[in-house]
Amino acid sequence: MTSRCCSVCGSQCADVEGNKCGSCHAVYYCSGACRDEDWIRVGDLAAHSHCLLCHRLQTYMGLEGELANLPFSFANETTKSDFLVDPFLQKQGLLNQGAWVVERMGIMQDPYTAAKRVGSFNEDCIVLPVESTTLDDPITQTAGTPSSWADYYSLRGFQLDSPIAILLHWPLTVFHIIQHRVHIDYPELGSITERKLIVVDIIGVSLETELLPLFRELSALLPMCEFDIHMYGAEVPWCRDGLVYKQGRLSIKVVRGLYHKVVSHDRKTTVAIAFHVGLYVFKTWKKTLDKLQSANIPTYFTEYGHKTYEDSRSAAEGMGFKHMSEPAINPFRSPLRIYQSATCLPWYRNAILFCLKNS
Ligand SMILES: [Zn+2]
Ligand SMILES: [Zn+2]
Structure with missing residues (x-):
């Protein structure tokens, strides 16, 4: 049973x-009074008036079907606007199991707020589901590289x-x-991918540092490449600062701190990636x-x-970065x-991809 909250008074x-708003069908209100209050906001909130947002939200709601278009047999259930993660994981026997604990925590928190978790590196956290044994096998099939979940599966x-x-x-x-x-x-x-060594900087991480073994799949998919990955995050717990995970041709190092302060000057980064970047959250x-x-x-x-x-x-434009690419739906979202109580916009982890262009 899901509950919804008023996007104005909570x-x-x-x-x-x-x-719901009768036009965009994206936000919930408890009453006509709250709806009216939201339609034209005053003072500092004027820019957040729903009358200025409604049309855009309507467009985003129109992409619901495209985002829900996934090949999995469970997708009908997991792409509904009132989908709740716990009953689903329970049914799958995955609730409170291994890496699923970490992923669930990421899904449950309000995506606007960064993860705040202090803990020590715990080997129990990296227990993977049954398919992980298959993941240890090299990929022998040579035909093409997967460009969708269906291909990959x-x-x-x-x-x-x-x-x-x-x-x-x-x-x-990342792949x-x-x-x-x-x-x-x-x-x-x-x-x-024709390079022997691919150097990846993953910026602004939090819980991802507990999922390091999953990244082995990069080496399986790109068997000719060696990976040197650094993960940076101001919220990485002190006890994980400097942690190194090595497996075959993959090496991941966890670095606590803000990227621009801690990245070494001689690092030859091939590509940088920030998951759920939230450029509007941190200056x-x-x-x-x-x-x-x-x-x-x-x-x-993403x-x-x-x-x-x-x-x-x-936010990027406000900081002087005028050349962000258009949004692309990530086939590997x-x-x-993600259930949100006050809106029903179609949100998924790593749903949208975009990049910073030079000009
Ligand atoms: Zn209200
Ligand atoms: Zn609306």
Whole structure:
């Protein structure tokens, strides 16, 4: 049973369908009074007046079907606007199990607020589901590289009822950027997968540092490449600062601190990626983006949905970065729709991809 809250006063909405905005169908109100208050806001909130947003939200709601278009047998359930993660994981026998704990925590928190978790590196956290044994096998099939979940599942021999995509959207998003995006968005670089060493900086991490073994899948998909990945985050717990995870041709180092302050000067980064970047949340992004742009590093971002993409883009413009690319729907987004109590915009983890262009 899901509950909805008024997007103005936060109180519980009784008649859920009857209390949505009649035009965009994206936000909930407890009463006509709250709806009227939101329509034209005054003072500092004037720019957030719903009359200015409604049309955009209507457009984003129109993309609901496209975002829900995933091949999994469970997708009908997991892409509904009232989808709740716990009953689903419970049914799958995954609630409170291994890496699923970490992913669930990320889904449950309000995506606007960064994860705040202090803990020590715990080997228990990296227990993977049954498919992980298959993941240790090298990929022998040589035909093509996967460009969708359906391709990937068939390459790996997973059934479409396997929930492993819920964890693998992290490494597969990195793979997709390296394999399918960089040569299009930064044609001057050519195909980076022909390089022997790929140096990746993942910026602004929090819980991702507990999912390091998942990134092994990058080496399986790109067996000719060696990976040197650094993950940076101001919220990385002290006890994980400097942690190194090595597996075959993959090496990941966790670094606590703001990227522009801690990245070493001689690092030859091939590509930088920030998951769920939220450029509108932290002012420190300006210095990080300055650093990446002055070093000519291809830089990719993900967002939960088109609304947060627009918010990040306008924040970037406000910081002087005028050349953000258009949003692209990530084929390797998480199949779990994120439940939000006051809106029903279609949000998924790593749903939208975009990049910082030089001109
Ligand atoms: Zn209200
Ligand atoms: Zn509306």
